[in-house]
Structures are given as structure tokens and as C-alpha cells.
Amino acid sequence: MRYLFGPGRREEHTDAHLIAAWDGAGSLAELEPPTDAAGRRDVRRLTELLEQPVAVGWKPPARPVWHCSIRTHPTDRILTDAQWAHIAGEVMAAVGLAPYGDTRAVRWLAVRHAPDHVHVVATTVRQDRRTAWISYDKRKAQAACRDLEERYGLYRVAPAGAGSRRWPSSAELNKAARLDAKTGSARPGERAGPTVAPREVLRRRVREVAAIATDEVDFFARLQQAGVLVRLRCSARDPGRVIGYAVGLDAHVTAVGTTVWYGGGRLAPDLTLPRLRSRWAGTPPRGGNAARLAATGMIPPQVSRRAAETVRDAAAAMRAAPISGLASAIAYAAADLLTATARAWEGEAGGPLTDAADWFDRAAHDLCGRVPSRRVWQAGHLRSMARLIAVLGAVSRDQDTTAALHLIYTLAALAESLADLRQAQDRLDQARDARRAAEQLRTYRPRFEPAAPATVDLPMVRPLVADLLSAERRARQR
Structure with a gap:
């Protein structure tokens, strides 16, 4: 409580105040901790009120405090105190500590000391002296937040366990x-x-x-x-x-x-050795020529142009796929191609392409598992092109920079198709990531100087890109 009503570890707490409390707590103005002469908040009375059920409880737990912080995304609007109070109440009800209509539930408070987040603190002994044994509270709180994001029109986060990676703790x-x-x-x-x-x-x-x-x-x-x-x-x-x-x-x-x-x-579900083996074993014979060229280091001319044609064919196959699993297999392989391209162009330092590849990878992740690429020959072609791009990046920059940019913009069109697929599946978080990747690719400008003496004439490239994107939109409408 001293922390919540204090200045914070980095002086980030501003205007700390109560926004919600347990049923029967009374007026929030009366519960508000007073300020002493030194400007510090006296939280002793408020703490005693929270601890009263614990002091008289039947075999209270050794660690009776439950604490949860709830934060909005930086792009979200600023919520009012009343809205935050409703959100805190919904979370408390969802985890089972303070169900609606239960006047003998635990005592809890919601404190707001910053515009973008609140803290909820509760003691886990009910006012009828029984301990509120909770289970799976993190999962239940996250499920409540996913529902609240939709109801309030906030930034949508993927459901727990549905991501394409294991996030750091x-x-x-x-x-x-x-x-x-x-x-x-x-x-x-x-x-x-x-x-x-x-x-x-x-x-x-x-x-x-x-x-x-x-x-x-x-x-x-x-x-x-x-x-x-x-x-x-x-x-x-x-x-x-x-x-x-x-x-x-x-x-x-x-x-x-x-x-x-x-x-x-522990890095990502699709990076386990069995998953990787299925990916390598899935390269079809039709993609074997490109794979052999990539393995030997023999670089055919106009690699980027050929890769763009492969991406365009794959995008058409993804839109026409009879089941979503086939489309996801193509999207996974396209993510590999974009990752290899970003690595070849930007190296370890990263950049806009690396960020776009990261977002595309999130959008390509399939919640129901991936169809092996050996059943989708377009996926094999995309991965073969990824290997050629990787070898090309190790040898030299692509001399035909216009064709290389054509590949980037073709991948942007495929990302738009993937976004439409995720939108139709009501996986809005992945649709947002796909559109974000498409926008990043569409506005990309290379940092490096091309190996050829000629420079890129962007006014000449833009009509080509516009025609490509228009063709993709017409194909989607058909």
C-alpha cells in the first residue's frame, strides 16, 4: 500500500487515488489515505481495514495478499475512473475473489496512480472468515481482459497460449x-x-x-x-x-x-526439433532445384524477380485454399522468405524489414497446428527461394534493386491477403499484425546502396507497385 500511494521507484506515480473498493466499504472519499505534513500518504488505517478478515479468519493462509496490475496499450485512449472501476470489478469477479452479489466476499481496493493502469489489491480471507481458495486466477483474469478489450474497443491481445513465441519473463x-x-x-x-x-x-x-x-x-x-x-x-x-x-x-x-x-x-512452438524436421522433410520435388542451387551457392540471375513471381503464385493459392490449414502452411513459408530477406538486407542490426518479418510471423501462426509443407508445393517453393535469398545476401546485394523492391511489395500484398484471412477467422490480433507488416513493407525504402551503378528510380517503381496491389485487390474481389 505504501508503494501504491507513494511516488514510485522512478517517481512515475502521479495523483494516486482510490477508484473502487469492496461491497460495503463505504465512501471512497472516507477511505482515501490522508496526507501528512511531509506530503506522504498514511495508509495504516486502510491497511488495517483490509487485514481485519485475515486477523479473525479460520486458518488464514501464510501469504494472504493478492495483487494484480491492469494496463492499457499505449495506443489506447485514456479511460475514466468509472471505466477503470468497472474493469477492476469485472476482473475480481472473474477470478472468483469478489463475485457480483456476494456481500461477504474478500475485501479489495483498486488504486490508480497513472493514466494508463490501475492496481488491484485484495486479502484472500472472506468477510465470513473463510479463505477464498482461488485457482487458475491468472488465466481467468486474462480471459476477462480479452473480453473487456472487445467491449471497450481497446487494443486486442492474442488469447493466452496462442502466440507464436514464448515471451521473456x-x-x-x-x-x-x-x-x-x-x-x-x-x-x-x-x-x-x-x-x-x-x-x-x-x-x-x-x-x-x-x-x-x-x-x-x-x-x-x-x-x-x-x-x-x-x-x-x-x-x-x-x-x-x-x-x-x-x-x-x-x-x-x-x-x-x-x-x-x-x-x-521455450523459444517458440514451431522451433522444436520435431517441428523443424517436418519442415525440412516437407520440401517437395518441385522445389528441389532451387534448394540444390541454394546449397551449392550457384546464384541464378534475377533471383528477386523469380521470388516475387513465386510469392504472387503463393498468394493466389492461399486465397483459393479450400481449408485454412493449407493457407497457413503457405503463410508460414512466406514468413521464412521474409525473414531470410530481412537478414540478407539488414543483417544482425535489424531494421524495418526485420520488424515486418516479426509481425508477419505472429500473423502466420496457426492456432490449430500447421499442415506439413509437403502437402503444399507452394510452401516448398517459398522456402527454396528463402535459401537462395540467404546465399545471395552472403555473396552480394541484388544488382536489380527494382526487382528486389518488387519482391518486398509482393510480400506486402500477400500480407494483406493473410490479414483478410485472419479477419474472416475473427482472429483480429493476427489480422492487425498482418496489416502492420503489410504497411511496413509497402512503405519500405532500402538503406543500402545497390551493387549496380544505377540508382533506384522510385517514381518508376511506384506505378509498378500500384499496379501490383491493384491486381491483388481485384483478385481478392473475384
């Missing part, structure tokens, strides 16, 4: 921030800006390698070349058979100096 982010502050510089390969946890660094590097690897041996070799530590996990029954892997970074160690390892499944 608060402890990981705090540790990364401490290491950045200690060293005074960002970790190699990461752009300056917000703190990036090692889990995110590894996820991006593993995904970039998986997008262009041709098989298991190539995958692990490329990981080591990318500066990633690799540890293989073998079967207990058959020690010669590899059944999993873990990755780590040299600079990310525990307090005793041992490497912190992350299994592929």
Missing part, C-alpha cells in the same frame, strides 16, 4: 536491463533501444537459421556460425539418436557461471 527482462546498465552497451547483434532479453535474441537467430537451413546438420552448423551455443539432447534408449536441442549465449550465464540454456520449444 519479468526476471529475464530485469536481468537483461542490469547487464546492459553494467556494460553500458547493447549486446552484439541488437539495435540500440529497449532492453532485449537473451530469449528474444536467441529466438530471432534460431528462426533466421531455420528459415534457410536445408536439413538438421545444416541447421546446427549455421547456429554455431551465428555465434549460438548448441547442446544436443539424445534419447535415453538410443544414445545415438538426437531428440532435442538447446541453445544459449556466451554472455548469458547464471550466478555460478554456467550457461543458461533454452530448448527450442
Whole structure:
């Protein structure tokens, strides 16, 4: 309570005040902690009121405090105190601590000390002296928030467990921030800006390698070349058979100096070794020629133009797919192509293409599992082109920059098609990410100078892009 009504750890708390309380608490103005001569809030009376049921409860729990913070997205509007009070009440009812109409429920408060979030604090002993045993409260609170986002027209977040990655915990982010502050510089390969946890660094590097690897041996070799530590996990029954892997970074160690390892499944569901094997085994014969060229390093002319044609054919197949699983398989492969292109053009430092690839990857994730790419030959072609782009980026920049930009804008049109698919499936968070990726790709301008002496004539490129996007829209309407 002292923290909630105090200045905050970084003086970020402004105008801390109560916005809601338990049923029967009385006037919020009377509950409001008074301010002493030094400007500090006296929370002792308010704390005693919350603790009264705990003091007289039947075998109260050793840790009787329940605390939850609820925050809106930075793009959301500022909500009123009344709206926040309703949101806090909905969450308390959803987790089962204070159901509507239960006058003997636990005592709780909602404190607002910033425009974009509130804190809810409760003691878990009811006013009838019984302990309120709660279960799955995090899952229930998140489900309530997903419903409130829709009702209030706020930024929609994906349902729990439906994302395309495992997000870093608060402890990981705090540790990364401490290491950045200690060293005074960002970790190699990461752009300056917000703190990036090692889990995110590894996820991006593993995904970039998986997008262009041709098989298991190539995958692990490329990981080591990318500066990633690799540890293989073998079967207990058959020690010669590899059944999993873990990755780590040299600079990310525990307090005793041992490497912190992350299994592929702890980075993203589709980065487990069985999922990766199904991806590599799914390259169809029709895509074998491009795969062999990528493996040998033989670069055919006009790679970007050929890749753009492959993307255009894949986009048409995705729109015409009879089931969503086939469309998702094509989208997954297109995400690999965009990831490889971003890596070839922007390198480890990242940039607009890398951000677009990240958003596209979120939109391509299928909640019901992925159809193996061997059943969708367009997916195999896209991944073969991703390997060619990766080799091309290692050798030199694409000399035909106009064709390279044509590939980017074709991927933007495919992202729009994916957004329409997710919109039709009522997966609005993924539709938003796909449109965000499409907008980023559509407005992209390359940073590097082309290898050819000629420069890009953007006025000549724009009509080409406009014609391409118009054709894509006409095809969707048909």
C-alpha cells in the first residue's frame, strides 16, 4: 500500500487515488489515505481495514495478499475512473475473489496512480472468515481482459497460449536491463533501444537459421556460425539418436557461471526439433532445384524477380485454399522468405524489414497446428527461394534493386491477403499484425546502396507497385 500511494521507484506515480473498493466499504472519499505534513500518504488505517478478515479468519493462509496490475496499450485512449472501476470489478469477479452479489466476499481496493493502469489489491480471507481458495486466477483474469478489450474497443491481445513465441519473463527482462546498465552497451547483434532479453535474441537467430537451413546438420552448423551455443539432447534408449536441442549465449550465464540454456520449444512452438524436421522433410520435388542451387551457392540471375513471381503464385493459392490449414502452411513459408530477406538486407542490426518479418510471423501462426509443407508445393517453393535469398545476401546485394523492391511489395500484398484471412477467422490480433507488416513493407525504402551503378528510380517503381496491389485487390474481389 505504501508503494501504491507513494511516488514510485522512478517517481512515475502521479495523483494516486482510490477508484473502487469492496461491497460495503463505504465512501471512497472516507477511505482515501490522508496526507501528512511531509506530503506522504498514511495508509495504516486502510491497511488495517483490509487485514481485519485475515486477523479473525479460520486458518488464514501464510501469504494472504493478492495483487494484480491492469494496463492499457499505449495506443489506447485514456479511460475514466468509472471505466477503470468497472474493469477492476469485472476482473475480481472473474477470478472468483469478489463475485457480483456476494456481500461477504474478500475485501479489495483498486488504486490508480497513472493514466494508463490501475492496481488491484485484495486479502484472500472472506468477510465470513473463510479463505477464498482461488485457482487458475491468472488465466481467468486474462480471459476477462480479452473480453473487456472487445467491449471497450481497446487494443486486442492474442488469447493466452496462442502466440507464436514464448515471451521473456519479468526476471529475464530485469536481468537483461542490469547487464546492459553494467556494460553500458547493447549486446552484439541488437539495435540500440529497449532492453532485449537473451530469449528474444536467441529466438530471432534460431528462426533466421531455420528459415534457410536445408536439413538438421545444416541447421546446427549455421547456429554455431551465428555465434549460438548448441547442446544436443539424445534419447535415453538410443544414445545415438538426437531428440532435442538447446541453445544459449556466451554472455548469458547464471550466478555460478554456467550457461543458461533454452530448448527450442521455450523459444517458440514451431522451433522444436520435431517441428523443424517436418519442415525440412516437407520440401517437395518441385522445389528441389532451387534448394540444390541454394546449397551449392550457384546464384541464378534475377533471383528477386523469380521470388516475387513465386510469392504472387503463393498468394493466389492461399486465397483459393479450400481449408485454412493449407493457407497457413503457405503463410508460414512466406514468413521464412521474409525473414531470410530481412537478414540478407539488414543483417544482425535489424531494421524495418526485420520488424515486418516479426509481425508477419505472429500473423502466420496457426492456432490449430500447421499442415506439413509437403502437402503444399507452394510452401516448398517459398522456402527454396528463402535459401537462395540467404546465399545471395552472403555473396552480394541484388544488382536489380527494382526487382528486389518488387519482391518486398509482393510480400506486402500477400500480407494483406493473410490479414483478410485472419479477419474472416475473427482472429483480429493476427489480422492487425498482418496489416502492420503489410504497411511496413509497402512503405519500405532500402538503406543500402545497390551493387549496380544505377540508382533506384522510385517514381518508376511506384506505378509498378500500384499496379501490383491493384491486381491483388481485384483478385481478392473475384
